[in-house]
Amino acid sequence: MRNSTAPVSPKEATTNVIYKFSCEEGRCDGSSNYIGRTSTTLRRRMQSHRNQGSIFQHFTDIHIMKPPLQKLLNQTEIIHKENDLRELQISEAVSITYQRPSINVQQAADFILPSARxxxxxxxxxxxxxxxxxxxxxxxxxxxxxxxxxxxxxxxxxxxxxxxxxx
Incomplete structure (x- = not known):
């Protein structure tokens, strides 16, 4: 049960997705991107990005502010949905490899793609x-x-x- 009675958009409630955040704040103008995956709801993942991680770091370093949740949700699009966790991981790795988003920062080696091993x-x-x-x-x-x-x-x-x- 949710605490809020406000209606939830279908995008915010979607789980098991690959998403792309495009920063449209200030000088970024959509040129700074982040690709990620979540098995929780997209809204919950954006709440996490609001407080930590690469998107949070981007906002605090470049825009000198904490990212507003509604802006994160509005500037995020779902690029793939996959219920199989392994396939979700592979889809994320392929998306990052080919789109090379500028906000993504790899913290540790993730050899999910056989071609990266x-x-x-x-x-x-x-x-x-x-x-x-x-x-x-x-x-x-x-x-x-x-x-x-x-x-x-x-x-x-x-x-x-x-x-x-x-x-």
Whole structure:
């Protein structure tokens, strides 16, 4: 049972969604975005963003204010609905990978997408370190550039933004 008797919009009460928040405050003008997922209601998730996380940090750093709940709800759109939790996680990861929203800040490695997991079978036999160049451009992950290994065999690299350096 809810405390408020005000009608709830269908969007606010929706669960198991991928959502996109576009900041339209001040100089952002819709150019700053955040993509996230929630298995609770969208309203409850926005209440959480109002007090902590990347959207809260964006508002306090850029706009010097706490984000108003109604603005968060009005500037958020549902981009996907999925009842299966695993599929919801994958959909969020794909959306973030291809849309590259500017407000999202990854706190820890989340290798929910198999294509984002390290592939140790292709590592060179010598000691190596990863050097990440610019963020990846959207592309088909199965058709990375072809290079030749030390033994002369062709290797397909699905992560062209990762360069192997040897010592």
């Amino acid at each position: 390290p592939q140790y079978r292709n590592t060179p036999p010598v000691q190596h370190h990863l050097q990440v160049e610019d963020a990846p451009q959207p592309r088909n992950q199965l058709t990375g550039p072809v290079t030749r290994s030390r033994s002369g065999h062709q290797e397909h690299h699905p992560y062209p933004w990762i360069k192997w350096t040897t010592h």
